[in-house]
Amino acid sequence: MAVTRALRWLAPLLVSAILIALAPSAAASSGPAVRGGGVVGGLPGATSQLGFTATSSGGSFLCVMAGRSGKFLFGPWQSIQQMHVQGRVTPGSLSISGGVATFSGTATIHVVGTTSTGRLTMTLSDVPFVSTQASGGAGVAWHLLEVSGVGAFGPEKMKSGHITIWP
Numbered sequence: 001m002a003v004t005r006a007l008r009w010l011a012p013l014l015v016s017a018i019l020i021a022l023a024p025s026a027a028a029s030s031g032p033a034v035r036g037g038g039v040v041g042g043l044p045g046a047t048s049q050l051g052f053t054a055t056s057s058g059g060s061f062l063c064v065m066a067g068r069s070g071k072f073l074f075g076p077w078q079s080i081q082q083m084h085v086q087g088r089v090t091p092g093s094l095s096i097s098g099g100v101a102t103f104s105g106t107a108t109i110h111v112v113g114t115t116s117t118g119r120l121t122m123t124l125s126d127v128p129f130v131s132t133q134a135s136g137g138a139g140v141a142w143h144l145l146e147v148s149g150v151g152a153f154g155p156e157k158m159k160s161g162h163i164t165i166w167p
Contacts, residue, residue, distance in 0.1 A: 107128075
């Protein structure tokens, strides 16, 4: 049981680290960029792991909420065990103003949970999202994820990790 719990936390963090490591260096880009990753706070049982990079050319986004149980309403689910939002950043969508970066794109959302009639797993494709964040480390940086047809998650401060914005 402890190993399963540890894997639920470790796997998303490793995926976030890989996404960030494989992304082109924002410092080497010729324009504005934002990159970050870590654990985003929230109500108990509603935290998430996050990793993203965005430039004027596009980028990638990943947010995983694993091992949760019913801390937010979503469609027919009464209890959510996992929600995985992975998407591509739309080129030209990155905007930076006053120390806050915003970008948008489309994502694939995979949800596992239970309904009144049992377990339900569903994958939704090409779902629009908007990611907004401020730079800094734990307790300073914050993130807001808005998913079309689902709602907003945040804004919440980062519990660990870091977000960097290059104007």
